[in-house]
Amino acid sequence: MFQTLVLHCVHQYKGERSLSAILHMLTGKKSSQTFQDVHAYGLTPFFGIYRSLQRKDLEETAITLQQNGYLKQYDNGNPFLTEKGQVILRQKWNDFPFSFLNGMHFHYMDQTYWSRLLLFVQTASNIAMGEHQFIPVLDQKEIITWVKQKYQKEYNQLPSHLKELYDELSDILTQIPSQLAEMIVYRMTGYHRYGFSKEQLALKYDISIHDVTICLSAGIHFQLSTIVSNPTRFPVLFSYCKDCIDDIPLTQSAKKTKEWLDKGFTIEQICRIRNLKESTIQDHIVEFALVDPTFSLHDFVSIETAQDISHMAEMLNTNRLKAIKQSLQDKYTYFQIRVVLATVQKGGSSS
Amino acid sequence: MKPQTYESLLEQHFGYSTFREGQKEIIHDVLDGNDVLGILPTGTGKSLCYQFPAVLMEGTVLIISPLISLMIDQVKQLKQQGYKKVTAINSFLNVEQKREIFRNLDSYKLIYCSPEMLQNPQFLGELSNKVNVSLFVVDEAHCISQWGHEFRPDYLKLDDTLQQLGNPTLLALSATAPKNVQDDIMEQLGRTHMKKHIYPMDRENIAFSVEHVSHMSEKIERMKEILTSHPVPTMVYFSSRQWSEKAAYELSQSLQHLRIAFYHGGMDQEDRLLIQQQFMNDQLDVICCTSAFGMGVNKSNIRLVIHAHLPSQLESFIQEVGRAGRDGKQSVSLTFYSPGDSEIPKAFIEGELPNEEILHSTITFLYQWGHLKGNHVKSDEEMESMLEIGEIHWRFLRYQFEKHGMIEQTNIIYDKNRWKHAYEEIKRFIQERTNIKHRKLDELVHWLHQEDCLRKSLYQPFQHSLKSPTGFCCDRCDFQFNRWEVDKRQYVKQVSSWMEELKQICLQGEPYEMDKPGRTN
Numbered sequence: 001m002f003q004t005l006v007l008h009c010v011h012q013y014k015g016e017r018s019l020s021a022i023l024h025m026l027t028g029k030k031s032s033q034t035f036q037d038v039h040a041y042g043l044t045p046f047f048g049i050y051r052s053l054q055r056k057d058l059e060e061t062a063i064t065l066q067q068n069g070y071l072k073q074y075d076n077g078n079p080f081l082t083e084k085g086q087v088i089l090r091q092k093w094n095d096f097p098f099s100f101l102n103g104m105h106f107h108y109m110d111q112t113y114w115s116r117l118l119l120f121v122q123t124a125s126n127i128a129m130g131e132h133q134f135i136p137v138l139d140q141k142e143i144i145t146w147v148k149q150k151y152q153k154e155y156n157q158l159p160s161h162l163k164e165l166y167d168e169l170s171d172i173l174t175q176i177p178s179q180l181a182e183m184i185v186y187r188m189t190g191y192h193r194y195g196f197s198k199e200q201l202a203l204k205y206d207i208s209i210h211d212v213t214i215c216l217s218a219g220i221h222f223q224l225s226t227i228v229s230n231p232t233r234f235p236v237l238f239s240y241c242k243d244c245i246d247d248i249p250l251t252q253s254a255k256k257t258k259e260w261l262d263k264g265f266t267i268e269q270i271c272r273i274r275n276l277k278e279s280t281i282q283d284h285i286v287e288f289a290l291v292d293p294t295f296s297l298h299d300f301v302s303i304e305t306a307q308d309i310s311h312m313a314e315m316l317n318t319n320r321l322k323a324i325k326q327s328l329q330d331k332y333t334y335f336q337i338r339v340v341l342a343t344v345q346k347g348g349s350s351s
Numbered sequence: 352m353k354p355q356t357y358e359s360l361l362e363q364h365f366g367y368s369t370f371r372e373g374q375k376e377i378i379h380d381v382l383d384g385n386d387v388l389g390i391l392p393t394g395t396g397k398s399l400c401y402q403f404p405a406v407l408m409e410g411t412v413l414i415i416s417p418l419i420s421l422m423i424d425q426v427k428q429l430k431q432q433g434y435k436k437v438t439a440i441n442s443f444l445n446v447e448q449k450r451e452i453f454r455n456l457d458s459y460k461l462i463y464c465s466p467e468m469l470q471n472p473q474f475l476g477e478l479s480n481k482v483n484v485s486l487f488v489v490d491e492a493h494c495i496s497q498w499g500h501e502f503r504p505d506y507l508k509l510d511d512t513l514q515q516l517g518n519p520t521l522l523a524l525s526a527t528a529p530k531n532v533q534d535d536i537m538e539q540l541g542r543t544h545m546k547k548h549i550y551p552m553d554r555e556n557i558a559f560s561v562e563h564v565s566h567m568s569e570k571i572e573r574m575k576e577i578l579t580s581h582p583v584p585t586m587v588y589f590s591s592r593q594w595s596e597k598a599a600y601e602l603s604q605s606l607q608h609l610r611i612a613f614y615h616g617g618m619d620q621e622d623r624l625l626i627q628q629q630f631m632n633d634q635l636d637v638i639c640c641t642s643a644f645g646m647g648v649n650k651s652n653i654r655l656v657i658h659a660h661l662p663s664q665l666e667s668f669i670q671e672v673g674r675a676g677r678d679g680k681q682s683v684s685l686t687f688y689s690p691g692d693s694e695i696p697k698a699f700i701e702g703e704l705p706n707e708e709i710l711h712s713t714i715t716f717l718y719q720w721g722h723l724k725g726n727h728v729k730s731d732e733e734m735e736s737m738l739e740i741g742e743i744h745w746r747f748l749r750y751q752f753e754k755h756g757m758i759e760q761t762n763i764i765y766d767k768n769r770w771k772h773a774y775e776e777i778k779r780f781i782q783e784r785t786n787i788k789h790r791k792l793d794e795l796v797h798w799l800h801q802e803d804c805l806r807k808s809l810y811q812p813f814q815h816s817l818k819s820p821t822g823f824c825c826d827r828c829d830f831q832f833n834r835w836e837v838d839k840r841q842y843v844k845q846v847s848s849w850m851e852e853l854k855q856i857c858l859q860g861e862p863y864e865m866d867k868p869g870r871t872n
Contacts, residue, residue, distance in 0.1 A: 166857035
């Protein structure tokens with residue numbers, strides 16, 4: 001599964017990006033380059049779905065794929081798929097629950113939601129059985145604090161809360177393949193029953209530990225998308241994630257920039273006020289272009305410029321900024337090109 | 352405070368009705384303001400010796416602990432018992448968390464930290480300004496002697512810290528420290544008149560057995576036999592992560608009636624915790640592990656500890672074996688030995704300290720890059736990557752260079768004769784430390800080949816007399832696996848759907864039945 005995902009990423013990047021780009025994408029690196037790439041190359045579902053991925057593990061996987069003849073490298077080190085690699089990718093792609101993944105939407109909240117759920121279920125299950133001493137399966141402070149507050153609200157109705165959790169979770173999990181549902185449930189901890197480690201799940205289903213991580217992400221993302229799209233049907237589970245939902249997932253710094261922009265300040269003014277480099281503010285603007293549906297491209301580039309750039313990108317069938325810039329005789333800046341591409345990639349119109 | 356009221360305090364604060372051997376005596380002396388060296392065997396509740404005084408004493412108890420995982424375990428356990436005024440200061444904390452802890456430093460009753468952290472001027476400053484340290488505890492004090500001389504030199508600076516903190520009462524604790532180590536501990540801490548409380552470490556309910564086989568596959572076959580006839584809670588020690596995984600896989604393939612998993616330091620924090628808790632909670636029967644598992648494992652019904660690979664010294668062996676039979680019931684230590692097995696710890700010993708080649712190239716580098724090109728010593732990480740040597744090697748060498756005046760702070764101070772002399776001295780010192788370790792390994796290997804009573808010869812270097820065993824003694828005297836009777840009631844693997852599992856977790860459906868095999872052996 002992980003191998004197939006890596007093949008897919010290599011395929012999407014068209015040999016225009018290195019293995020590092022895949023690492024940054026899967027680990028959800030917060031850089032505007034990664035952010036923009038993810039949109040440009042159609043990899044939004046996978047952004048940040050494997051945050052603990054180590055470079056050496058990705059490299060090992062790439063070597064295996066190379067030995068199998070599925071991928072090769074250009075002279076600059078960028079990987080690309082061979083004929084054989086493309087065939088195997090097409091064959092295998094539908095074997096896995098990739099369609100449940102939605103990294104761009106959920107990467108910033110999936111762990112929070114899931115950790116809260118795990119720890120609260122452990123707590124409620126134990127305390128409802130009269131067991132007040134247990135070792136919490138997680139020790140992140142924010143999660144523990146949240147669970148404590150939740151517990152304060154729910155402590156005199158734990159059995160009914162658990163009942164509702166059970167109803168909602170089983171409702172959701174019956175909609176996905178039973179093996180995936182099983183992995184999700186085995187991972188959970190209750191009274192006198194600690195959940196499975198990733199290694200144990202890998203052994204049980206005879207898959208790699210990377211596959212386990214991706215499966216869990218897929219299972220969690222499916223829960224989130226089901227809950228968020230129908231909060232009235234899943235009110236209890238919704239209470240585990242509603243405060244995390246952010247309509248436009250922006251970095252903190254970008255949010256500040258947006259506030260100033262909305263007040264009508266120019267890029268130069270914001271640079272001075274915030275004491276930041278112009279390129280940083282430009283990064284923020286590209287971020288808005290990517291995710292903010294109300295973003296107005298023409299505040300930053302003229303209609304003609306936007307059309308020029310998007311036509312060229314379409315013609316060259318590339319997202320490589322340098323190639324586009326050169327083909328347009330350096331008429332436009334990198335910022336202009338990036339912001340146009342970002343708008344196009346979001347699905348907006350450049351005209 | 353009269354001693355007879357200690358019991359009621361114990362009940363009230365810790366939920367035990369009686370003290371275990373040695374605890375009360377040590378606590379008594381500590382509360383009287385005496386410096387104490389306590390040697391208590393593993394599993395007899397060393398930590399109570401300072402946790403109990405913390406309840407009664409004014410001020411704060413500061414505990415120096417060698418391993419982060421150990422500190423975190425202790426803090427977790429205390430918090431689980433409802434004791435909140437406790438913290439561990441370690442390198443996993445981020446700046447913000449550290450700042451918050453420092454700000455409230457005087458609100459803690461127990462503070463755990465590493466010897467390295469104690470050399471942090473900011474921390475030490477906060478500590479001496481804000482906190483009244485009334486008891487200074489060195490846990491696992493044998494580390495002073497074992498590691499202090501090599502790569503954790505901050506262990507040798509504790510005596511200065513004691514003075515800076517106004518000479519609080521000192522308590523040094525260890526599970527295994529023969530006489531020479533005890534002396535070294537007291538000398539390094541600068542308190543040669545500590546009251547000694549040394550308790551025998553022999554465990555009368557553990558029988559010893561050593562089996563000589565030809566190679567690893569035979570060990571695994573033999574384990575399958577034994578675990579079939581004796582399906583008891585078992586730990587199996589391996590020297591490598593790979594082997595712990597491989598053996599867990601092979602054993603679980605053929606022992607369908609047992610729940611088997613592996614545990615090692617390469618797993619992530621969350622998964623390690625799950626496996627450890629499954630084992631404690633009797634959800635696992637057999638755990639194949641490296642020495643990373645065990646510190647802080649507090650499971651009372653471990654019946655069998657198998658060493659598939661050797662540790663490098665008797666002290667570690669005794670500690671690991673000591674995890675068996677904490678409930679006092681008959682338990683067994685089985686050690687496998689096949690020809691060539693001692694090569695693994697030997698190689699480990701050889702690699703632990705830098706060899707002559709590394710020493711030479713490091714000094715040459717310091718001379719050329721440092722002295723000739725006028726560079727300063729950089730951060731440890733940078734030095735390690737420039738020199739392409741490991742963390743422990745660099746730490747050892749840096750300490751040696753400092754000791755010989757070749758490095759002061761970040762300055763490299765060149766003096767031809769001094770450097771020449773230092774080179775010889777460091778070389779000699781490495782040889783000496785390595786020889787000591789080889790001798791320790793030899794002791795262990797020698798023990799494996801004993802023809803006489805294994806129990807007697809194992810504990811001989813540590814104590815004069817032995818308790819008589821409550822059950823079997825050893826395979827040289829009276830033990831054989833087929834004579835050891837255990838309860839064979841076994842866990843039956845139930846196959847249930849995820850829906851059933853989820854029901855159980857959420858306490859839905861039929862009255863919940865505990866998923867425990869209910870062993871009574």
